[in-house]
Amino acid sequence: MQRVLRWFFIAGVLALSLPFLAGISPEVNAQSSGSIVGEVKYNGTPPAPKVIKVNKDNQACGNEKTSEELVVGANKGIQWAVVSVVGAKGPAPKPAQKPTLDQKGCHFQPHVLLAPVGVGIDILNSDGILHNIHTFSKANPSFNKAQPKFKKVITEKFDKPEVVKIRCDAHSWMSGWVVVQEHPFYAVSDANGSFKIDNVPPGKHKLELWHETLGKVAKDVEVKAGAPTKVTFELTKK
Numbered sequence: 080m081q082r083v084l085r086w087f088f089i090a091g092v093l094a095l096s097l098p099f100l101a102g103i104s105p106e107v108n109a110q111s112s113g114s115i116v117g118e119v120k121y122n123g124t125p126p127a128p129k130v131i132k133v134n135k136d137n138q139a140c141g142n143e144k145t146s147e148e149l150v151v152g153a154n155k156g157i158q159w160a161v162v163s164v165v166g167a168k169g170p171a172p173k174p175a176q177k178p179t180l181d182q183k184g185c186h187f188q189p190h191v192l193l194a195p196v197g198v199g200i201d202i203l204n205s206d207g208i209l210h211n212i213h214t215f216s217k218a219n220p221s222f223n224k225a226q227p228k229f230k231k232v233i234t235e236k237f238d239k240p241e242v243v244k245i246r247c248d249a250h251s252w253m254s255g256w257v258v259v260q261e262h263p264f265y266a267v268s269d270a271n272g273s274f275k276i277d278n279v280p281p282g283k284h285k286l287e288l289w290h291e292t293l294g295k296v297a298k299d300v301e302v303k304a305g306a307p308t309k310v311t312f313e314l315t316k317k
């Protein structure tokens with residue numbers, strides 16, 4: 080009995096000390112790295128969102144869709160812009176949950192999905208109709224798969240970093256993006272145009288913003304340990 084107790088004690092001490100030995104304590108990480116917090120703003124008067132008439136499967140899809148190729152909020156924040164630290168090194172994150180791309184109400188949700196390299200993404204069909212997912216990739220093999228209503232999940236993975244356009248061959252208005260990176264230092268802007276990149280190594284970095292219709296913008300930043308670096312991107316239609 081005593082031997083068993085001693086074994087439990089040793090195992091307990093080992094379990095508690097392992098994260099410190101491996102240097103993965105979150106506190107250590109937060110102090111030795113910084114974060115980049117920012118906003119993506121539309122400069123000027125944003126164009127009215129495009130409205131697309133739906134000519135098929137109206138019961139599931141509705142009668143019209145608002146295009147998400149340029150989403151500008153009330154405060155002029157631009158959604159769906161991806162900001163990345165260029166040349167960053169770091170392991171691709173292992174997400175707790177698989178990145179998920181849903182086809183719901185005949186549009187891709189989210190419109191821009193972030194996915195680490197080599198991690199499968201679940202492509203769901205929440206609509207009771209046929210969708211056909213089609214990717215337009217170059218670095219990764221492209222795929223084109225029918226997803227009938229009974230096929231609720233297809234899992235696909237991307238092994239190379241790439242911005243991949245996706246469409247549905249059954250519904251011409253459905254379009255979205257999967258942005259695949261090999262490091263964790265990137266983020267997508269939310270409905271207010273805000274984004275945050277955590278655990279960035281201190282030092283000078285180049286940031287690159289990508290937006291599907293407004294293009295690419297680069298910016299230099301300096302990240303300090305334990306503090307957020309604030310960045311604002313102002314974009315306009317060319």
Ligand SMILES: [Cu+2]
Pocket residue numbers: 182185209210211247248249250253
């Ligand atoms: Cu579809």
